[in-house]
Each structure stands twice: as structure tokens, then as C-alpha cells.
Amino acid sequence: MRSSLQVASRRRRFWLPRIPIVGVLLVGIGGLVLAAVLTVLAIGLGSSRRNTFDLLSDKADLVVTAIEQQIRLHLEPARHQAEFIARMVAARELDIGNRAQVAETLYAAQAGSPEVSSLILLDTANQATLVARTGYVLVNDWSDDAAARERLEEASKTKQSFWGEVLWTRGLGAFINLRTPLWRDGVFVGGLGAVVQVGNLSRTLQTIPGEVIGRPFILRGRDEVLAHPNLAARRSITTDERQPLPLLAQVEDPVLAQIWDPKGVRLEPLRLGSTEGHQVEVDGRTYIFLTRELRGYGPTPWIIGTYFDQQDVDRELLRLLQASLAGAAVLLVALIAAIAFARMLGRPILALARSAEAVRSLDLASSPPLRRSVVRELDDAGRAFNQMLTGLRWFETYVPRRLVGQLIGRQTTAIASAERRVTVLFTDIRGFTTLSERLSAAEVAALLNEHFALIDDVVDAEEGIVDKYIGDSVMAFWGAPAIEPDHAARAIRAARAIAAAVASDNRRRVADGLPAIRVAVGLHTGPAVVGNVGPAGRVNYTIVGDTVNSATRILSEAKDVEDSADVVVLASSETIRAAGREARDCRSLGTRQLRGRMEAIELFRVA
Numbered sequence: 103m104r105s106s107l108q109v110a111s112r113r114r115r116f117w118l119p120r121i122p123i124v125g126v127l128l129v130g131i132g133g134l135v136l137a138a139v140l141t142v143l144a145i146g147l148g149s150s151r152r153n154t155f156d157l158l159s160d161k162a163d164l165v166v167t168a169i170e171q172q173i174r175l176h177l178e179p180a181r182h183q184a185e186f187i188a189r190m191v192a193a194r195e196l197d198i199g200n201r202a203q204v205a206e207t208l209y210a211a212q213a214g215s216p217e218v219s220s221l222i223l224l225d226t227a228n229q230a231t232l233v234a235r236t237g238y239v240l241v242n243d244w245s246d247d248a249a250a251r252e253r254l255e256e257a258s259k260t261k262q263s264f265w266g267e268v269l270w271t272r273g274l275g276a277f278i279n280l281r282t283p284l285w286r287d288g289v290f291v292g293g294l295g296a297v298v299q300v301g302n303l304s305r306t307l308q309t310i311p312g313e314v315i316g317r318p319f320i321l322r323g324r325d326e327v328l329a330h331p332n333l334a335a336r337r338s339i340t341t342d343e344r345q346p347l348p349l350l351a352q353v354e355d356p357v358l359a360q361i362w363d364p365k366g367v368r369l370e371p372l373r374l375g376s377t378e379g380h381q382v383e384v385d386g387r388t389y390i391f392l393t394r395e396l397r398g399y400g401p402t403p404w405i406i407g408t409y410f411d412q413q414d415v416d417r418e419l420l421r422l423l424q425a426s427l428a429g430a431a432v433l434l435v436a437l438i439a440a441i442a443f444a445r446m447l448g449r450p451i452l453a454l455a456r457s458a459e460a461v462r463s464l465d466l467a468s469s470p471p472l473r474r475s476v477v478r479e480l481d482d483a484g485r486a487f488n489q490m491l492t493g494l495r496w497f498e499t500y501v502p503r504r505l506v507g508q509l510i511g512r513q514t515t516a517i518a519s520a521e522r523r524v525t526v527l528f529t530d531i532r533g534f535t536t537l538s539e540r541l542s543a544a545e546v547a548a549l550l551n552e553h554f555a556l557i558d559d560v561v562d563a564e565e566g567i568v569d570k571y572i573g574d575s576v577m578a579f580w581g582a583p584a585i586e587p588d589h590a591a592r593a594i595r596a597a598r599a600i601a602a603a604v605a606s607d608n609r610r611r612v613a614d615g616l617p618a619i620r621v622a623v624g625l626h627t628g629p630a631v632v633g634n635v636g637p638a639g640r641v642n643y644t645i646v647g648d649t650v651n652s653a654t655r656i657l658s659e660a661k662d663v664e665d666s667a668d669v670v671v672l673a674s675s676e677t678i679r680a681a682g683r684e685a686r687d688c689r690s691l692g693t694r695q696l697r698g699r700m701e702a703i704e705l706f707r708v709a
Contacts, residue, residue, distance in 0.1 A: 265400045268326075276301075380393075519632065525625060556607060557600060567579055595684060630646065656696070656703075
């Protein structure tokens, strides 16, 4: 029997006009916009010889780009040298335990990066090797240096070089520092620091090519001056590590000191990409500032730019304004009409694009059905999309979203089975048979659904894959299809989160007069065959092998633990070793002989 909605939809389809998109573009937008563009071009060509719009636009970008290029030419060699040394350490070409070799290598590296004042290498054996450009070499123990420990810990959390905050010392004044982590065979062994004095940046501004007009500067944030021509002859104005850089008012530049005057006016015609222009008035004269935000050289963004007297460009700006006003008047009429047609086309296209993006990420809840359109092609596309969306929602019910998302990222439909090192997690409700005997079928289903939702949320938070539900048990794994070096650590965190979530849920259940549930969790890490299993048309992406079997045996051991805890989590020694620091507080329960295994295995209590 047809629903009223289907009948209404058929009626709308009967009378709803559908216009070809080509006709809409030609009649609605093409003719009007073409007339507007031709008019504006005529005005622009007539005044092109009298204004310098090209100068104000291209020059604005050229000025700031030249400053940015000069900064990068000054600082990037330091990064290249540091990363070269890091590669030497990784390839075992440099033994960081050999202090003489380290000092010689660091001293040689400075030859290729003259902007670097000194290099320091800190290793995890509490040894520091510092080499200055003057030839000074210092090797000492840094175990009592809290700042060094903090910076080494920060470097251990990344695999890439990064610039730290601006610092200050009595010997060097203000300086920026590049920090490079040193890794060998996947183990963090130390960090390399490169020091570049801030005063060198001010001297660099004096070497910028002559086409850069005005007075260049570099700010850190909005209030601190990192480089300025007035600072080129000084090592540092400040003498306090709490304020390593001078403030705007301390560089003896009254114009720069007023850069953020709230009365300043933004010059919208000069805004090109990331370069912005604005003008301020100082002592009765108007100055134009060109600025751009530069990131990547420390936590606080830099602002690079220049300023010049507006009198030099007043005539050009006036001509540009006249041409802009004339063109705007003509464009206004065309735009009003064009917008109406553009909105008619844009709304369904935008809705389709947003829904398609949600479908791409399998976020089907954020993809409502598309509305009908008066444009024939868009209406057909919308109806086809809605039908596809209905099918995908059924598909989403039976297939793990995260697994599909990872498989989509492989950009291939051929998934060959392969051996992969993974971590498998099994959960089971202890005493479920006894518990279910006291509940109705609907209550058992509700209990399992709530419990499975809890487990699924925790596993998903650690980017694991829930493989299947087996009765009251859950099987999940990490390490496939995406390669996850920390799969064991993720599984340990998930197991602990399950313990916390079940305990919290039990408090709610007891408060509601419901029986608490007790859960056993088993974890094991090892090789397994991952890939498609099943006949054509009924394929299941899963993992098989002894690792899966061992995880179930460990689960059985967890179920047999005599303990009043809500959740008992046991993990094999393989998982504990693979998890590293994440499993440092786990307690050994000794070796156990698991059913079906020839060798005994050491088990650990995780929770």
C-alpha cells in the first residue's frame, strides 16, 4: 500500500518544472555577467595607464614575500644541517656516545650554516655536547638541569624538527632555537638544538633586495619586536629572560610603535592572499603597513612586514578608487540579478556536496535527504542520491564504520590476505548464563545492546576495530588494516577504559535496582593473518590465527580469576612488552599453561 508521502511525491513530480542546467547558465548568468564584465573591462582599460593597481597589488605581495624569503634563506639551512645530523644518527654513521666524534661533527655542520651560533646535543645518557662558532667545546652532565630534561622530553614526542620559543641568556642575548629529535632503530636517543641569535635577523633585513620599499620589520606576536634595522648593531636591548625581546615602544621607531593603533584603517584593495594592508596616522602623516603572518618558527606566529609614507601612492590610490567605484556601480546591477540565479543553482549543489562529504566519511546521520529541484539534472541527481543514501544506511547497520573508513583509505578494492602483527582483545560477561536466566528475552537483548555500545565506544575511541559479537563476547583488534606501531598500547588503554566504563555503569545499575555485571577481558599480541575471509558476495574482513586463539584462552583465565572486581583484565607478556610504558604498572601473575599451547605463557593483571 502506498504511503501518503509517496503519493505527494508523485504529485509534485507531475507538476514540478525541470529546466536544463545549460539553459539556466546561458540565460540567467551567462548573458548578465558577460555584459557586466565587458563594461568593467572597458572602464579598466581606459584608466589602466593612470593608476598603479598592479603596483599596489603586486608590489604588496613582492615586498612581504621578499622579506619572508630572506628569513627562510637565513633559517632553513639550520634545519637542513640538524636533520642531516639526525639522519647520520639514525643510520649509525654518528655514535652519540663518542663525544669527540660528536663535537667534530657539530663543528663541521656549522660551516654549512653560518647563521647558527652554537649547536648542542643532549643524549638520554645525561651527556651534553655544546659546540660554539668560536671553537668553544663543552661536554658535561646535564642530569641536574631541569630545563634540559623538559626540552628533551618535548623533543621525544615528535619525529620532526621544530622551532622553540625565543629565549634569552646573558652570554647570547635573545635567540631562537631549533630542536631536532634523534631516533635510532625506533628508539629516542637524544635531541639536537641549534641556536640562532635574534640580532642576526635584524642584520638580515639590511640585505633584502632593493625592490623592497619602506622600513621592514619582524614581530613576534603583536607586541614584541624580533627584528628591526635599529637593532642590527645591537646584540639585545633587553637584559631579562622573562622579556627576551623589546616591545614596540623600545626600538625608537615612533611609526612602528603605532602599528596597531585602533584608529587605523584597513585597506581592503591591498589585501592579497595572506598579505594585508592598513594605514595609521602618526604626527599628522599617514603611513601604510603591509603585513603577513608567518608560522612555523615557534609556538607564537611571527608578523613580517614593512611600512611607508602614503604620500608616495596617494595619486595612484585615488585613481584606483575612481575606477573601482565606476566598476562597482555597473557590477552591482549585474550581481543582483546573477545572485538570484546563482542561489537557485548553488543551494542544491551545495547540499549535494555536503551530503556527499558526509557519505564519504560514512557520517550518514549528517546527510539528510536532498530536496527536489526545479533544475532537471539536479533533480535527477538528488533522487538518485537519496536512493543511494537509503541503501547505505542499511549497509552501515551491519558493517563497522571505522573498518570501512580505513579500507576506503587504501584506495583499492583488492585486499590480499597477509600476516600482520596485531593485538587482539576479547571480552566476556562473567556469569552471563545465570544472569540471563532471570531476565526476559527483551531484557537480555537490551542488556547486551547497552553493553556492546559501551565496549564499541571505548574501542572506537582508541581507533580499534570491533570484529564481531559472539554471544555476550566482543572481539576487537588493533594493527590492521591500518599499520599502527602502538597497537598494543592502544589495546591496553582500551582495556582500562572498559574497566572504568563498566564500573561506572554498574554504579548506575545498582542505583536503579539492577544487578551489576562482571566482565573478563583477555589481551594477546602476535602475528595473525588479516584479510578477506569468505566466499564471493559474503566476504568478511577479519583476522585468524594462533594469536586469536591465545587471546580467547587468556580470556578464559580472566574468567577464572577469583576476584570481586567488576572487570578483570589479563594480558600476555607479549602485549605487555609491545605496549612499553603504557603497561609499566601491570602486575605479573606468573606463567600459565594455556589450553592448546605447548609453551607456558606469562600473564599480567592490567585491571
